[in-house]
Amino acid sequence: MIAVLRDTWFVSALCLCALLGVPIIAILWSFTDISLPLWTHLIDTNLSLYIGNSLLLALGVGIGSGVLGVSLAWCVTQYEFWGRSWFQWALLLPLAMPAYIMAYTYTGLFDDLGWFDSRSLIGAIAFMSLVLYPYVFMLAKTAFSGQQQQYQEVAATLGITRSAYFLKIALPIARPAVLTGVALAMMEALADYGTVAFFGISTFTTGIFRTWFGMGEMQLASQLAGGLALFVLVVLGLEKHSRRNMRFYQTQDLPVNKDTSARARSTKSLSVQSSISHYALSAYCLSVLLLAFIVPVTQLCVWALSTLEHIDVTEYWTLLVNSFSLALFSSILIVLIALCLSYAQRFAKTKSVGYLTQFAALGYAIPGTVLAIGILQPFGWLDEQLNYVWYQWFGEYIGLVFSGTFVALFFAYCVRFLSVAMHNTQTGLERIKPNIDDAVLTLGRGRLSLMRRIHFPLLRKSLLAASILVFVDVLKELPATLILRPFNFNTLAVKAFEYAADERLIAAAMPSVTIVIIGIIPVIMLTRAMQQN
Secondary structure, rough: OOHHHHHHHOOOHHHHHHHHHHHHHHHHHHHHOHHHHHHHHHHHHHHHHHHHHHHHHHHHHHHHHHHHHHHHHHHHHHOOOOOOOHHHHHHOOHHHHOOHHHHHHHHHHHHHHOOOOOOOOOHHHHHHHHHHHHHHHHHHHHHHHHHHHHHHHHHHHOOOOOHHHHHHHHHHHHHHHHHHHHHHHHHHHHOHHHHHHHHHOOOHHHHHHHHHHHHOHHHHHHHHHHHHHHHHHHHHHHHHHHHHOOOOOOOOOOOOOOHHHHHHHHHHOOOOOOOHHHHHHHHHHHHHHHHHHHHHHHHHHHHHOOOOHHOHHHHHHHHHHHHOOOOOOOOHHHHOOOOHHHHHHHHHOOOHHHHHHHHHHHHOOOOOHHHHHHHHHHHHHHHHHHHHHHHHHOOOOOOOOOOOOOHHHHHHHHHHHHHHHHHHHHHHHHHHHHHHHHHHHOOOOOHHHHHHHHHHOOOOOHHHHHHHHHHHHHOOOOOOHHHHHHOOOOOOHHHHHHHHHOOOOOOOOHHHHHHHHHHHHHHHHHHHHHHHH
């Protein structure tokens, strides 16, 4: 019976993963029909620009977010200064700010002040670094906090300075976590469309739109999307390979007593003796927070308040209902799929299921533009076949059923954000010991009873966290929604982009500030979880 159940879970996981892998397979399949004249034209005109700008953007954001994230994490974990406990969670707030909203806000601000032209590659790198550094900050902070205090004490007795200790000991130990954060920031930069389109920067994502809608060559756009997807997967593979053998373990347990605990607390962070250094650290953290969150949010609020008298309440309410309903149904569907795959991995207990779930989670590394093209091709073919059969039987066409409807949109969200939900569901299930399952099964209860009476009550917090994270991610998603949405269906993100594209930056403030306020919710959850840990 157990073998049959395991086979059932394996087959279920295989079917789900095969379905979720359709967009990637469709994009790669486009390379079977290559048009040499079109590629020659692309190589002679814009391809080098797409590649060069995309590489510069990814490298610039990786370096910028890495420097900001590591330096801020080192400050708040190693030194005592004014506002340190507040900065430990406040520096995560920029996660609530999508990069394209940051670009709209600062562009409107700088255009009014006339300081400098932010519509450039350097401006895009700067704004994305300010938004994406929390990925590095969060992981580096955890890595620095987990390092043994004895390392610092031994280094001090050997005469190693604080800066030398950071460069030679602390940073190499934290390197796996830092590289993971930098890789996430680089993938987000490559996936961005709103910022680079608004600034008029030619990257792979804008090139895909231009090739598809400007030239009318969907096949060539699919091949460009395939090239971008392969590059992102290579970056992800290199990141995993680079930290494959980079694991550090605590080899000695510290005695747990009052003296040791007090000593550990007293030496966890150093008090800055110099008042100049004290204020310098506070000023540095505050400056980053001001630029990355406080200034743009304040400007958005000012703009939003100035438009309250002229706002179309009906349109705004429609945007809210569209966005919330889309995010709500998507989060429920994605969490259910993540739960099924997590249970398949738990009950089947085979490596093949683990590989399948890892494959299903790859969608988060694929840009929304690429996924949209990978979905439209097979869904368009299905619509064509369905309409042909329907016409043969009933003498009329049924219209679009898969592409250009909510089916394609929900499917894109499932592929894109399944990894976010699976991380929470798998973590929640891992906290439940397997011997609890064995005890319940030996009492004659089935697996459904086990899940309903034992697992679901224990997974309540994990499922809620997964739902909220997916909800906010769907709310902020722009390129996939922009391409796959049904006709005349707008969300907050799409409307903000349309206003900004028309240079109506003040009108874009209300939907933008709504997205940011909702985006603060998972940041608060994240900070509470980190404090509890």
